[in-house]
Structure formats: C-alpha cells, structure tokens
Amino acid sequence: MSENQHSTDVTSADQNTFADPGIPEHQHRRGDVDAAASKRAERQVVVLFAISVIGTIASLVAYFAFRPDGTTSGTRLSTLTLGLGMAFALLGIGLAAVHWAKAIMNDTEVSEERHQLSSPDDVREAAVASLKAGVDDSGIARRGMLKGAALSALALFPLTIAVPLVSSVGGDWNVSKLRHTRWEKGMRLATDPTGRPIKASDVTIGSVFHVIPDVSEKERSSGEWLSEKAKAVVLLIRLDPRDLHEADDRKGWSYDGIVAYSKICTHVGCPVALYEQQTHHLLCPCHQSTFDVADGAKVVFGPAHRPLPQLPITVDDDGYLVAQSDFHEPVGPSYWERLK
Amino acid sequence: MSTTTTERAAAGTADYLDQRTGLGKAVKEFARKTFPDHWSFLLGEIALYSLIVLILSGFFLTMFFVPSMTLVTHDGPPATMDGVLMSEAFSSTLRTSFEVRGGLLMRQIHHWAALLFMASIVTHMMRVFFTGAFRKPRELNWLVGTTLLILGLAAGFTGYSLPDDVLSGNGLRITDGVIKSIPIIGSYLSYFVFGGEFPGEDIIPRLFTLHIFVVPGLILALVGVHLFMLVLHKHTQYPGGGRKDTNVVGFPLFPVYTAKAGGFFFIVFGVIALMGATMAINNVWNYGPFDPSPVSAGAQPDWYMLFLEGSLRLMPGQGTEWVIGGYTLSLNILVPAVIVPGILFTFLFVYPFVEAAVTKDKREHHVLDRPRNVPVRTALGVAFLTAFIILALAGSNDLIATHFSLSINAITWAFRILIFVGPWFAFWVTKRICLGLQRKDRELVLHGHETGRIVRFANGEYIEVHRPLDDQERWLRVNYDAHRPLEVEPATDSRGVRRKGYKQDRRMARLSRFFYEDRVEPVTPAELEAAHSHGAHDEIGAAAGREEIGSGSTH
Numbered sequence: 001m002s003e004n005q006h007s008t009d010v011t012s013a014d015q016n017t018f019a020d021p022g023i024p025e026h027q028h029r030r031g032d033v034d035a036a037a038s039k040r041a042e043r044q045v046v047v048l049f050a051i052s053v054i055g056t057i058a059s060l061v062a063y064f065a066f067r068p069d070g071t072t073s074g075t076r077l078s079t080l081t082l083g084l085g086m087a088f089a090l091l092g093i094g095l096a097a098v099h100w101a102k103a104i105m106n107d108t109e110v111s112e113e114r115h116q117l118s119s120p121d122d123v124r125e126a127a128v129a130s131l132k133a134g135v136d137d138s139g140i141a142r143r144g145m146l147k148g149a150a151l152s153a154l155a156l157f158p159l160t161i162a163v164p165l166v167s168s169v170g171g172d173w174n175v176s177k178l179r180h181t182r183w184e185k186g187m188r189l190a191t192d193p194t195g196r197p198i199k200a201s202d203v204t205i206g207s208v209f210h211v212i213p214d215v216s217e218k219e220r221s222s223g224e225w226l227s228e229k230a231k232a233v234v235l236l237i238r239l240d241p242r243d244l245h246e247a248d249d250r251k252g253w254s255y256d257g258i259v260a261y262s263k264i265c266t267h268v269g270c271p272v273a274l275y276e277q278q279t280h281h282l283l284c285p286c287h288q289s290t291f292d293v294a295d296g297a298k299v300v301f302g303p304a305h306r307p308l309p310q311l312p313i314t315v316d317d318d319g320y321l322v323a324q325s326d327f328h329e330p331v332g333p334s335y336w337e338r339l340k
Numbered sequence: 341m342s343t344t345t346t347e348r349a350a351a352g353t354a355d356y357l358d359q360r361t362g363l364g365k366a367v368k369e370f371a372r373k374t375f376p377d378h379w380s381f382l383l384g385e386i387a388l389y390s391l392i393v394l395i396l397s398g399f400f401l402t403m404f405f406v407p408s409m410t411l412v413t414h415d416g417p418p419a420t421m422d423g424v425l426m427s428e429a430f431s432s433t434l435r436t437s438f439e440v441r442g443g444l445l446m447r448q449i450h451h452w453a454a455l456l457f458m459a460s461i462v463t464h465m466m467r468v469f470f471t472g473a474f475r476k477p478r479e480l481n482w483l484v485g486t487t488l489l490i491l492g493l494a495a496g497f498t499g500y501s502l503p504d505d506v507l508s509g510n511g512l513r514i515t516d517g518v519i520k521s522i523p524i525i526g527s528y529l530s531y532f533v534f535g536g537e538f539p540g541e542d543i544i545p546r547l548f549t550l551h552i553f554v555v556p557g558l559i560l561a562l563v564g565v566h567l568f569m570l571v572l573h574k575h576t577q578y579p580g581g582g583r584k585d586t587n588v589v590g591f592p593l594f595p596v597y598t599a600k601a602g603g604f605f606f607i608v609f610g611v612i613a614l615m616g617a618t619m620a621i622n623n624v625w626n627y628g629p630f631d632p633s634p635v636s637a638g639a640q641p642d643w644y645m646l647f648l649e650g651s652l653r654l655m656p657g658q659g660t661e662w663v664i665g666g667y668t669l670s671l672n673i674l675v676p677a678v679i680v681p682g683i684l685f686t687f688l689f690v691y692p693f694v695e696a697a698v699t700k701d702k703r704e705h706h707v708l709d710r711p712r713n714v715p716v717r718t719a720l721g722v723a724f725l726t727a728f729i730i731l732a733l734a735g736s737n738d739l740i741a742t743h744f745s746l747s748i749n750a751i752t753w754a755f756r757i758l759i760f761v762g763p764w765f766a767f768w769v770t771k772r773i774c775l776g777l778q779r780k781d782r783e784l785v786l787h788g789h790e791t792g793r794i795v796r797f798a799n800g801e802y803i804e805v806h807r808p809l810d811d812q813e814r815w816l817r818v819n820y821d822a823h824r825p826l827e828v829e830p831a832t833d834s835r836g837v838r839r840k841g842y843k844q845d846r847r848m849a850r851l852s853r854f855f856y857e858d859r860v861e862p863v864t865p866a867e868l869e870a871a872h873s874h875g876a877h878d879e880i881g882a883a884a885g886r887e888e889i890g891s892g893s894t895h
Contacts, residue, residue, distance in 0.1 A: 018818050018865055021811035023582030023589055068438060070417030075438050076620070079445045083617020086445075090610030097603025105596050111582060111589045112374040114574055114706060117477050171536025175527040178537065192633050210633060221425055223411060227537045230513075230632035263633065267657065268517025268673060269538075270510055271635045285637040286514060287653045288738065288748055301749055303652060303672050305661035333517035334661055334670040335527045 026108050041103035045096045052092025059085025175337075179330045181213075181231040183311060188214035189236060189260065189321040195220060197320045198236065203258050208275045209236035211260065213323075231331050233263040233271065234311050236321070239280060243294045250296070253312040255321065260311040261297045262331040265289055267304035269332045282308070306334065375597050376577035376590035380467045385601060386460035389608040390453045391563065394495075397450040398552065404440050406432040407548035409504065409541040418625050426629035429504040429544045434625055449616035454496050456612060458644040461489050465688075469721050471708035473576045474692040475701070481569040484562050486688045491559050496642055498551035503622075504544055507639050509630030512543060514652070521673035539630065578708050579819055581812045585706045638738055647684075650734030651676035654756050680731070687724060698852040699823050712781075713820040715774035716855045719767040726766035730759050771858070778860035781817040785809060785863040786871040818862045826852040 031038035062081030068074050119127070140147050188197040192210040195217065203209065211234040212220075219225055241257040253259070261282070265272050270286035280294040289302030297308035309331050312324035330338050358364045375381075408428040414421050417438040436443040465485060468474055474482035501508040516538040520526040535542030577583045577590065591597060627636070641649050652673070660672035695701075695717060711718040733740070734755040741748040788806035796802050809817070828849040831842045 016864060016866075018815060020584070020819070021581040021815050024580070024812050063441065068441070070419075070438055072418060072625075075417075075444055078441070079448070080617050082442050083445045083449075083613055087610050087613040087617055090606045090613055092610075094603045094606030094608075094610055097599045098607065101596050101599035101603065105599065107591065107596075109589050110374055110592065111587045112574075113587050114585075117573070117704070166532075169535065170528065170531035171534075171540065171542075173528070173531055175531060178527060193631070212633070221411060223409070223541050226539055226630070226632060230538055233633045265517075268514045268521075268652065270513060270517075271633055273633075273635050274637060285635050285639065285738070286510065287649075288752065289657065299657050302752075303655045303657045303676070305657040305659075305670070305672050333520050333673070334668045335520040335530075336522075336524050336667050336669075337527065338668045339663060339666050 023109055023111060029103065029107065031103055038104065041099070045100045045104070048092050048096035048099060050092070052089050052096065055085050055088025055090075055092055057085075059089060061085075178231075178332075178335065178338075181326055181331060182215065182228045183213055183232060183234075183323045183326045185323065185325050186316065187323045188316070189234065189313065189323065190214035192233060199319045200255055200258060200315045200321050201319060203236065203238045203321075205238050205240055205257065206277050207238060210234075210263070210273075211236045230269075231264065234260045235263045235272065235275070235282065236260050236313075237275065237280075237293050239294055243280065245295045247296055250310060250312075252314075253310055253324070255314050258313065258321065259293060260313045260321075260323075261291075261293065261308040262311065262327060264308075264332040265304055266299075266306040266308060267302070267333060272308065370571075371594045372592040373571075373574075374588050374590045374592060375575050376583075376588060378578055380471075381575065382604060383460055383464035383467055385604055386608055387457060387464055388563065388567075389605045390457040390460060390612065391559065392605065393453040393609050393612050394450060394457060395556065397446045397453060398556075400442075400446045401436065401450060402552055404432060404436040404443060405429070405502070405548075407502065407545045409539075409544050421625055421628070424629065427504045427544065429502060430624070430629040433503040433505075437625065445613075445616050448619070448621050449612055450499075451621045452615040452619070453612045454499065455642060455644075456608075456615075458492050458496060458642075461485075461492055462644075465489065466721070466725070469691075470711040470718055471576070471578075472705065472714060472717065473708055475705040476696065477573055477704050478569070478576075479692045479696070481566060481573070482692050483689060484566050484569070486685070488559060488562050488566065489688075490685065491555055491562065493644060495551065495555045495559065496644060498547045498555060500642060500645075501547050502544060502551060503624045504630050505624040506627040506630055506634060506636070507624075509539065509632070510635050510639065511641060511645075512539060513632070518652075518673055518677040521670035521677070523667075523669060523674075539632070574706070576706050576708050579710065579816060581815050583707050585704060588706065638742065640736060640739070643732065646735035647728050647731035648677060648681060648735075650731035650737070650755070651680045653737060654731070654734050654752065654759060656756070684724070684728070691720075694851070695855070697848060698826065698855050700826055701823070709820065710816075712774040712777040713822070715771045715778070715858065718774050719770035722770040723763035723767040727759065727763045730755060730762050734759070775858060775860055782860060782863050785814055785817050786868060818864075820862055822859045822861045823856045824859070825849065825856045 029037075031041050059082055062078070062085050066074075066078045066081050068078045135141055189209075189211045190197050190213065192212045195212065195214065197214050198209055198211065212229060213232050215225075236258060237260075238256075238258045244254065244257055244259070246254065263271050263273070265284045265286070267284065267287055267289050270284050272282045272284045272289070272291065274283040274285055275281075275293075276283065280292060281300065282291040282293055282297065283289075284291075284302070284304070287303050289304035290300045291297040291304070291308050292300050297310065299305060299307060309327045309329050311327055313321055314324055316322045354363070406428045410428050411425055412428050412431050414424050414426050414431045414434060416422065416435060418434070421434055433447075437447060438444070468482065468485070497511075501512050516530055516534065519530045519533060522529055530538065533543070533546075534540040535546070574588045575590075577588055580589075583589050628634075640646065655672050655676040657672045660670075660675070662669045662671060709717075734752070737748060737751045737755065740746065740751055788808040791805045791807050793805040794802055795805055826845075826849045828842070828845050829839065832838055
C-alpha cells in the first residue's frame with residue numbers, strides 16, 4: 001500500500017469513495033527482533049505454569065491442614081485456602097497460555113475469504129426438485145385422506161401423556177381451598193412459632209404479635225402445615241382505642257383495641273412483617289406496600305390494591321383471644337375468580 | 341529416537357481415525373480457520389466458560405443435594421440450625437456447606453458463576469447490538485442468543501429457589517402471586533406449578549428437574565446452534581484497513597486461538613474460583629429454612645431479576661385492580677410482571693427485523709458498525725439499558741432508602757417518573773453525542789489533527805499546523821454507510837390506480853425517517869479535495885511547516 005498521504009492518491013478509481021488502505025503493516029514485537037526478549041517471554045510462560053503447579057499443591061496442603069470443624073469460621077478458612085489454591089492453579093495455566101499466544105506465537109494477521117452463504121441457483125433448483133420428487137413418491141398431495149389421517153394421529157397421540165399428567169400435576173385441583181384458612185370459630189390465637197395461646201391481657205398498647213392458629217404440635221410438624229400457615233398467619237396489634245377507626249360493619253371484630261389482620265400481602269403474598277408504631281403503618285418488605293392498621297388496614301402506598309383481610313376476634317371464658325370465624329374473604333394475592 | 345516413535349504413533353492414530361471418520365477434511369477446514377481479534381469478542385467467551393464452570397460445579401453439588409421437601413430434624417452444624425425442623429433440601433444444603441470438603445467453595449463458585457454468566461450474556465448482547473452484529477446473515481443467531489438470555493434467567497431462577505431458605509421461599513411466594521394474577525387460569529396455573537396450594541411439597545423436586553435437566557439441556561442445545569452458526573457465518577470484524585464484508589482478517593484457530601481461548605477459559609475459571617474463595621454469597625444458614633411467616637427487610641433477588649422486582653415495586657396499586665363482572669383483573673401485577681418484561685423482550689426479538697425493514701437493507705454485513713455511525717440504533721440501545729437500570733435500581737429502593745437516609749416513598753415516586761423520562765432523555769442525549777462524534781470525525785478527516793504548533797508567516801499571519809490523518813485513520817472514519825430515509829412511492833400509479841400497500845409503505849417511511857433523518861455523511865474524496873484547496877495556504881503551511889519546524893527553522 002502507498003504510504004503517500006497526499007489527498008489525490010487515496011481515492012479509488014470512481015473518485016467517489018476512498019480506497020481501502022489494506023491491512024496495516026505488521027508491527028514487530030520486541031521478541032520478534034530481540035532473541036533475549038523472546039527467551040525472557042518463554043521463561044515467563046514457564047514460571048506461570050509453575051505457579052499453577054504450586055497452586056494445586058497448595059490446595060492439597062490446605063485440604064489436609066484446614067479441616068472444617070463445623071463452625072462458620074472453620075468452614076470459611078477451609079473454603080478460602082482450598083479456593084485460593086484452585087484459583088492459582090487455574091490462573092497459572094490461563095495466563096501462561098495467553099502469554100504464550102501473545103508473546104511467542106506468530107502474530108501476523110492473515111486474511112481469509114468468506115464464501116457465499118446461500119446455495120447457487122442450480123443447487124437450489126436441484127433441492128426443490130428432490131423435495132418435489134419425494135412428495136410425488138409419497139403421494140401425499142393427491143391423497144387428502146391420508147394426509148388428514150396422518151396429521152390427526154400425530155396431533156392426538158400427545159394426549160396419552162398429557163391427560164394423566166395434567167390430572168395429577170395440580171394435586172387435587174381444588175382451587176376453592178384458596179378461600180379458606182385454618183381459622184374457625186373459637187380457635188385460639190397462638191404465638192408464632194412457639195404456639196403459645198395469647199391472653200388479651202398480655203397484649204399491651206402498641207405491641208405486635210405474630211400469630212398462628214392454636215393447632216397441635218403434631219399438626220405443626222406435618223408436611224401440610226406450611227401450606228396452611230402460608231394462609232393463616234396473622235398480625236395482632238393493640239391500638240389506643242382513640243386511634244382506631246372501624247367501619248360500622250366491623251365494629252364487633254376487634255377486642256378492646258386489639259385488631260387482627262392477615263399477614264399475607266394482598267399484592268403478591270409476602271409476609272407484611274414491618275410495623276411502625278408511631279404511624280400505625282404496616283409495611284411489606286418485599287414491595288413496600290403500606291397499610292394503615294388504624295384505618296381498616298387500607299393501602300396508603302405501594303403496589304397493593306386491597307386492604308389486608310381482617311380476622312374477627314374476641315376472647316373466650318379463660319381470657320384467651322379466639323377467632324370469631326374464618327376470614328370473610330380469601331387472603332393473599334388477588335386471582336381471577338376471587339370474588340365469585 | 342523418541343520423536344520419530346511419537347510421530348509414527350500420531351500418524352497411525354490420524355490414519356486410523358481418518359479412515360473411519362474422514363477427520364482429515366475437518367482438520368484441513370478448521371485448523372487454520374481465521375478469527376478476528378478484539379477484547380469485546382471475549383464477552384461471549386466469558387458466557388460460554390462460566391457455563392462450563394456452572395456445569396462442573398453443579399455436578400459436584402448434585403452429588404450432595406437432596407431435592408426433597410420432606411421435613412427432617414437437622415442434625416449437625418451449624419450450631420444455630422442443629423435440631424431445627426426443616427426440609428431435606430435445606431438440610432442437605434447445610435450439610436454440603438459445612439460437612440462436605442470444598443462444598444461451600446463449590447456452592448459459592450456455582451453462585452458467582454451464575455451471576456457472571458448472566459452479566460457476560462448481557463454485555464455480549466450489548467456488544468452485538470451496538471456494533472450491528474445482528475444484521476444479515478446473523479438475525480437468527482440473535483434470536484437464538486436472546487432465547488439463551490431468557491433460558492439463563494430461568495436457570496438462575498430455578499437454581500436460586502432450590503436451597504429452600506427463607507429468601508428463596510419468598511421469591512417463590514412472589515412468583516405464586518404473579519401466577520395467580522394471570523386472568524382466567526391464574527389459580528389453576530398456580531396449582532399446576534406447585535402441585536396444589538403454595539408451597540406444597542412438590543415445588544423443590546420440580547424445580548430441581550428443571551434446573552439440572554430441562555433448562556441446561558435446552559441451553560446446551562442452543563449454545564450448540566449458536567456456535568455452529570458462528571462458525572458457519574465466520575466471525576464479524578471491526579472496521580479497519582483491509583477488513584471487508586468479503587473477508588475475515590485475524591489469526592488462525594490453531595495455534596493462536598487454541599491457546600488464547602483455551603487459556604482464557606482457565607482465566608475465567610480462575611477468577612470465579614477466586615471469587616468463590618474470598619467472597620461469601622448466599623449464607624443460607626443465616627436466613628433459616630423456609631417459613632411463610634418471617635421475612636427480612638432489604639432482601640434482594642440476584643441482580644438479573646432486579647428489573648422485575650423493581651417493576652413490581654414501582655406500579656401504584658390505586659385504581660389498578662379492576663373487577664369486571666365479578667372477576668378480578670390485577671393490573672397492578674400483570675402490567676409490571678408480564679407486560680413490562682414482555683415489552684423489553686419483544687424489543688430484543690424484533691429489533692433486527694425492524695432495522696432491516698426501515699433500512700431496506702438486503703446485503704450481508706460482516707464488518708461491524710462503529711456505534712456512533714448509527715445514532716438512532718445506539719440511542720435506542722442506551723434508552724433500553726436506561727430503562728433496565730432504572731427498574732433494577734427501583735428493585736433496590738429499600739436499600740437506597742436505608743443507605744442514604746431518604747424516604748422510600750419519595751424514592752419510589754422519583755423512579756416512577758424516571759422510568760418514563762429517563763429512557764427518553766437517554767435516547768436524546770445519546771443521539772446527540774453520536775452525531776457530535778460523527779461531526780468530529782468529519783472535522784478530523786477534513787482538517788487533520790491539531791498539533792498545537794502555531795506558525796507565523798512572513799506576512800505576519802498566524803496559523804496552526806494541522807497534521808493530516810494517515811490512510812488507516814482516515815479509512816476508519818470515512819468507511820461507513822449513512823443510510824437515508826426510505827422514499828415512499830406515490831399512492832397511485834401512472835394511470836391513477838391506487839396502489840396496494842401504500843399506507844404500509846408510508847408508515848415504514850415514517851419509521852425510517854425517525855431512524856435516518858438526522859445523519860452525518862462520511863467525507864468524500866471530493867470534499868477532502870475541496871477542503872484542502874479552500875484552505876490552500878493552510879495546507880502549504882502544514883506541509884511546509886512540518887519539515888521546516890522539524891528542522892528547527894521558522895518562516
């Protein structure tokens with residue numbers, strides 16, 4: 001390529017575009033012209049491979065030297081030493097190979113022609129002819145009945161797998177279970193997770209209880225319990241009765257300023273676990289929906305739309321807080337047939 | 341002579357294999373296959389290598405993980421979890437961490453590799469997008485890549501949930517809420533996924549099957565397609581001297597790329613091992629087994645899920661849950677969790693075809709664009725990333741609030757406004773910057789580099805000496821197409837008959853104007869010539885000045 005930089009020499013024949021100057025001249029590396037530099041690069045590669053071997057040995061030494069003892073710090077030490085040895089073993093190989101390629105291997109750029117991707121016309125024609133011959137041989141174009149039968153059989157046979165699968169994959173498919181929780185009339189409110197029933201007199205103004213239904217220890221260690229608990233968890237809060245605004249139809253749902261609301265967010269179902277005593281606000285830590293406990297747990301901020309469902313409560317003869325009934329609406333996130 | 345023995349053995353093996361597989365043809369074809377060199381081509385390699393690390397470390401973990409939700413009483417370290425009732429999945433995760441040698445290291449390597457896998461996929465896609473590497477003939481490979489991105493999200497999501505700790509359980513709970521919001525079939529779909537009511541006892545084994553078989557199987561198959569097409573198309577190359585759409589300039593696969601790419605695998609693995617060794621991640625024993633009641637504030641999903649989380653957080657709940665004929669339509673969930681990601685992924689899937697349509701471009705492209713030379717594409721890409729980043733930041737609004745002592749409500753409102761204004765503003769700024777850079781390129785080509793050397797002529801005039809660009813510098817700046825907007829053919833033909841498809845053409849032309857109305861044409865030789873003759877004595881000064889100032893004298 002011309003090294004001349006004068007403007008008239010850089011245009012191509014048609015004068016409308018510049019000419020491609022071609023691949024830039026090869027820049028020699030120090031190792032290409034200086035044998036000592038080349039030798040030095042080779043030594044560096046050898047050292048890097050050696051570091052890898054040392055890393056592997058270090059990892060094996062760490063395996064014997066630092067046995068995890070069940071504590072977090074012991075496990076951390078074992079993890080750190082094993083991992084560092086491994087990292088050096090790997091990085092040594094990687095850096096050696098790349099350094100070898102960059103410093104020692106030939107770095108002259110080469111140019112390779114690309115081939116046209118699309119097939120030449122005659123090949124295309126031959127391909128179409130082959131397919132046509134095949135179609136003719138099979139007779140599928142002329143025999144409509146055959147085509148229909150083949151397609152029907154192919155379309156239907158997946159049912160033999162799908163029907164049994166679908167019938168069982170959703171458990172009993174009884175979605176009406178979403179409407180009910182473990183709460184029932186007279187069920188005591190118990191603390192989560194110890195399961196101790198709560199007396200109304202234990203609940204001081206401003207305090208919060210995380211509540212589950214008072215079920216047996218056995219039920220609480222059963223496999224189904226988590227699904228029940230996922231619907232039944234309740235937050236119990238006692239407010240100064242002067243702060244509490246109650247809707248007319250819910251006047252009897254609280255007891256002496258104690259209100260119980262579902263802990264499951266009406267947005268997408270996270271536990272609404274953060275209570276701010278000053279403002280009576282409940283905050284969902286997942287998406288920051290905020291509910292005002294003093295005002296029917298209505299939404300004051302965030303992506304939730306509906307208030308938290310309220311659990312009607314009262315006290316039994318022994319002074320324990322009990323549910324008057326189940327929730328009056330499905331708890332948790334909305335779904336299509338929720339109000340049906 | 342040992343060399344001859346080795347050589348004879350090698351030749352024998354090669355002959356044996358070639359007679360049975362025709363290996364010689366493949367070796368001849370591929371051994372010296374040329375690959376171009378650029379650091380940004382390594383991003384995709386990082387994705388591939390972190391996938392291999394994921395498979396290796398994942399294999400290790402499956403040896404010890406028990407995908408079961410059966411409740412057991414944990415017996416063993418750590419002390420805080422000894423005797424606690426938990427699922428076998430969580431218990432075996434603790435056992436892998438505390439009792440299996442290198443188990444915690446492998447868990448941390450696996451998790452870090454997953455984060456790196458997604459990060460490298462995203463940055464690789466950014467490289468492909470901004471350089472126009474998705475253009476013909478690579479549109480299909482872009483679709484394969486975008487599908488791989490989604491499968492990567494699926495792999496991350498299903499894996500994140502497996503330990504069955506409080507955080508991952510709440511992630512599943514959010515998923516359940518989103519599924520239930522889907523109109524008509526929501527509650528049935530939730531039962532389909534969980535095998536009954538949330539959480540049930542099936543979800544961990546189901547996710548396990550997806551995580552170690554279905555999703556990685558699909559990923560490996562599509563990675564195979566992705567790489568096959570890469571070899572078929574040959575790699576793209578950055579513009580420069582001698583780089584044409586008809587050739588590929590670079591270094592041969594064997595030995596240069598064998599060493600570089602092979603070595604780079606070990607470097608990626610080594611860096612991930614270093615991260616796994618030194619940086620703790622997902623200490624599940626601090627969270628405890630899943631329980632639907634507790635949740636900790638400041639919980640974050642892995643970074644690639646943050647945009648969905650942020651989208652959910654931003655949507656206001658007021659007035660967005662509609663009851664129509666007694667049925668509940670939860671737009672407060674559907675819009676952020678289904679429609680927003682739907683829009684983002686649709687953009688990714690259709691963009692190459694939209695750009696090709698508004699450009700009427702049917703040629704093959706193997707030389708990459710410099711991002712500045714296609715301002716609207718670059719600006720759209722930056723706007724997209726801005727939306728993604730705003731959503732991801734919104735997914736951390738609680739952490740921003742606590743770290744900077746700000747009101748969470750104010751931050752959320754700020755993001756609600758930013759998600760509309762930010763991408764638009766980013767588009768505008770990026771487009772201006774691109775056009776500015778293109779003008780700067782023209783300026784450089786026409787007038788050369790400023791040298792900072794001021795020369796006084798005999799007549800007292802001062803000029804600054806400009807050094808013309810060399811061939812390579814100039815070629816880089818003039819060798820691009822400034823596409824023009826499409827012209828619409830008239831609505832009626834020569835005989836006044838209305839033409840079919842005129843409206844469609846007009847819409848396309850409008851879109852084309854949006855893309856290419858503002859453009860900076862590359863300098864032509866004629867313009868360069870004109871610039872030189874226009875500033876004739878400037879040029880003389882430069883030419884003369886270079887030598888004479890070099891020799892130490894002045895005019």
